[in-house]
Amino acid sequence: MAAQPKHYAGDGSHTSSYYAASANPSPERPPLTGAKEVDVCVIGAGYSGLSTALHLIEKGYQVAIIEGARVGWGASGRNGGQIVNGLNASLQTIKKRYGTQTATFVAGLVQEGGEIIRERIKTYDIKCDLKEKNIFTGLTKAHMRELEERQNVWKAYGIDNQEMLDKNQLREHINSDLYEGGLIDHSGGHMHPLNLALGEAAAFEKLGGTIYEMSMVTGVDTDAVRPVITTAKGSMTCKTLVLCGNAYLGHVVPTLTSRVMPVSTQVMATEPLGEEFAHALLPQDACVEDIRYILDYYRLSGDKRMLFGGGTVYGGADPSDIKSKLQKNMIKVFPQLKNTKIDYAWSGNFALSFSRVPQMGRIGNNTYFAHGYSGHGVTGSHTFGRILSEAIDGDLTRFDVFEKVPWYPFPGGRMFRVPYSMAGSWWYGLRDRLGL
Numbered sequence: 529m530a531a532q533p534k535h536y537a538g539d540g541s542h543t544s545s546y547y548a549a550s551a552n553p554s555p556e557r558p559p560l561t562g563a564k565e566v567d568v569c570v571i572g573a574g575y576s577g578l579s580t581a582l583h584l585i586e587k588g589y590q591v592a593i594i595e596g597a598r599v600g601w602g603a604s605g606r607n608g609g610q611i612v613n614g615l616n617a618s619l620q621t622i623k624k625r626y627g628t629q630t631a632t633f634v635a636g637l638v639q640e641g642g643e644i645i646r647e648r649i650k651t652y653d654i655k656c657d658l659k660e661k662n663i664f665t666g667l668t669k670a671h672m673r674e675l676e677e678r679q680n681v682w683k684a685y686g687i688d689n690q691e692m693l694d695k696n697q698l699r700e701h702i703n704s705d706l707y708e709g710g711l712i713d714h715s716g717g718h719m720h721p722l723n724l725a726l727g728e729a730a731a732f733e734k735l736g737g738t739i740y741e742m743s744m745v746t747g748v749d750t751d752a753v754r755p756v757i758t759t760a761k762g763s764m765t766c767k768t769l770v771l772c773g774n775a776y777l778g779h780v781v782p783t784l785t786s787r788v789m790p791v792s793t794q795v796m797a798t799e800p801l802g803e804e805f806a807h808a809l810l811p812q813d814a815c816v817e818d819i820r821y822i823l824d825y826y827r828l829s830g831d832k833r834m835l836f837g838g839g840t841v842y843g844g845a846d847p848s849d850i851k852s853k854l855q856k857n858m859i860k861v862f863p864q865l866k867n868t869k870i871d872y873a874w875s876g877n878f879a880l881s882f883s884r885v886p887q888m889g890r891i892g893n894n895t896y897f898a899h900g901y902s903g904h905g906v907t908g909s910h911t912f913g914r915i916l917s918e919a920i921d922g923d924l925t926r927f928d929v930f931e932k933v934p935w936y937p938f939p940g941g942r943m944f945r946v947p948y949s950m951a952g953s954w955w956y957g958l959r960d961r962l963g964l
Contacts, residue, residue, distance in 0.1 A: 536776070537597035540742045545874040546797035546833065547605055547722035552655060554599065554726045560740035560762035566592040568920060569757055569764050571745055572772035574604035575905060576898050578728040579644070579913020580770050585735045587921055592737065594757060594764060596744040600725030602776045603905060606876030608795060608825045608837045610815045611642045611717040612662055613689075616884040616902035619681050625883070626933060633929050635685035639715055641907025644914060645724065646717075652734075654727030657830035661814035662716030665698070665707045671819055675711040689715040701812045704861050710816075718815035718827045721906065745773075745780050750895040768920050771897035772913075774879045774905070783891055786937050788879040788900045794850045795837035796858075796873035797829065798865065806832040809862055824857050834858070834865060850875060878903050882937065888912055888930040896920065900935075 542548035568584055570577045573595035581591045595601070615622070615634065623631035649658055666672045679690045693701070693710045701712065729739060740762075747758040748769070755769035771781060779785050801809070806828050810816070815827035824838040836858040850873040859866050881887055881900030886908050888898045896919065898912040912930075919927035 535596075535742075535744055536778070537601060537742075537744075540597040540601065542598060542601055542722070543606060543874045543876065544872065545606055545722075545795070546829065546835065546872040547609075547720060549872065550720070550723075550829075550831070552723050552726055554729070556598070557595075557739045557741040560594055560743040560759050560764060562761075563763050563765070564592070565765045566590050566738075567766065568592075568768045568770065569594060569755070569766035570770045570772055571748075571757065572596075572602075572774065572777070573599040573725070573729060573739055573741070574602050574772065574774060575725060575728075575909035576774060576913055576916075577770070577772035578604075578725060578732060579910045580772060580898075580916045581737055581913075582648070582728055582732045582735075583914050583917035584920060585732060585737045587917065589920075590736075591732075592764065592766075593732070593739045594743050594745060594759065595739060595741050596773075596776065598741050599729040599739065600722045603774065603876050603878045604725045604909070605722035606795065606874060607721050607793075607878075607906060608815075608817075608827070608835065609718050609721045609906070610662055610817065610825060610827065611645060611719065611907055612817065612904060613642055613713060613716055613907060614638045614904065615886065615908060616904045618678065619685065620677070622885065630929065630933065632685065633926075635682070635687065637911055637926075639687065639689075640914070641910040642715060642717065644910040645719070645907070648728060648731070648910075649719075649724070652727060652731035654724060654731070656720040656723035656727060658717060658719045659813055659815075659827075660717045661712060661714055661812065662718065663693070663698075663701055663710045663712045663814050663816045665702070665710040665816060665818045667707055667818060667820065669708060672708050674819060675709070679711055689713055701810065701814055702816060703809050703811065703864075706861050707818070712814065716815070720830065748781050748895075750781070750891045753894075755895055767894065769895040770916060770920070771891075771895065772899070774899045774901070776877065777899070781891070781897075784897060784899065787887060787935060788881050790877040791880045791903075792875045792877050793837060793903070794839050794854055794873065794875045795835060796851055796854045796870050798834040798836075799869040799871050801828075801832050801834060801868070803832060805864075806834075809834065809864065824861065826858070826861070833871070834862070834868070878905060881935065883935060885933060885935075886912060886930075887933075887935050888915065888927060890931065
């Protein structure tokens with residue numbers, strides 16, 4: 529008998545993050561055992577899978593989710609928690625690459641993910657510390673010109689939720705001397721990402737859906753008339769299969785392996801700062817990210833900790849010392865935090881596409897997939913989940929647009945995608961340091 533592959537998630541416990549330590553109560557679901565059948569099977573209980581499944585079950589479909597670890601175990605439960613509108617690739621870039629029609633289409637949905645998140649929180653009473661507004665900061669004059677261009681482009685598409693902030697105006701939001709200014713998006717926001725995922729899972733189950741946890745997928749037959757998914761202890765046959773494993777799908781579907789690369793990013797949480805100190809740092813309680821290629825992002829948690837993230841490791845490995853890596857960056861922004869204790873530090877993977885545009889498509893007639901949000905998955909995954917549900921329900925209008933957007937493999941294939949991306953990261957990091 530062949531040995532079973534080692535489970536990538538160990539015992540399935542969430543990483544030792546602040547989010548896991550402050551998560552709302554959630555049951556442990558049993559693994560898939562025996563042979564089951566369902567209308568729609570979704571692989572992955574992160575935001576993409578949960579969004580797709582919840583939309584479909586609201587439409588009356590019988591839906592099951594197969595999750596390799598626990599709900600929200602991957603990027604959906606580890607990210608910075610920022611509701612940032614847009615894709616990684618800017619509207620300017622999309623227009624240059626794919627034309628005005630595609631850019632106009634994308635502009636029409638860049639705020640949709642945040643709207644879906646807010647609707648889910650309200651409809652299903654999800655407790656996840658939702659707060660409003662996000663700010664993009666510039667460290668140089670060149671950054672400020674880039675932010676002004678962004679605002680003007682979005683205005684040209686009818687999106688007018690953003691406001692430029694000069695250095696003095698920015699100080700009303702961020703008590704730091706590091707920046708030249710910024711751009712506030714009044715339609716952005718932030719929340720507790722793991723609790724959002726857990727709340728969406730509970731809503732899905734309340735409507736009759738089934739989630740199987742600790743069910744690592746070992747095989748997928750997409751050639752069959754009815755796709756078949758196999759795990760260590762069971763199998764699922766379905767009319768329609770949706771692949772939402774993203775950075776953690778591994779090699780189980782070879783067709784998708786070369787399309788994206790896992791990249792890790794890191795986050796840490798300070799000790800609680802207290803209301804007065806926290807307010808002194810971020811008086812308006814907005815979340816923040818700068819616009820460098822390798823950026824910092826930060827915000828206050830519901831209990832007034834500073835959550836500070838940044839950095840990338842191509843290939844998905846964890847840095848040896850997350851705290852020291854992030855702490856020096858945090859102190860550059862807020863010297864006031866120099867002696868503040870760090871309670872949690874963790875890492876997680878997102879899926880990077882070469883074009884920085886997320887991908888959506890089909891394998892055969894009955895298998896759909898979405899992945900490659902490239903660090904902008906909080907909102908993008910919710911939007912793509914809705915679009916996938918529309919397609920499965922017979923409306924291919926929006927799905928077809930994304931399916932036709934060209935995707936490109938990383939130069940050199942799987943062997944050289946990490947060194948290639950590291951070289952690109954070094955080059956853009958140099959431009960950031962030189963203020964270009």
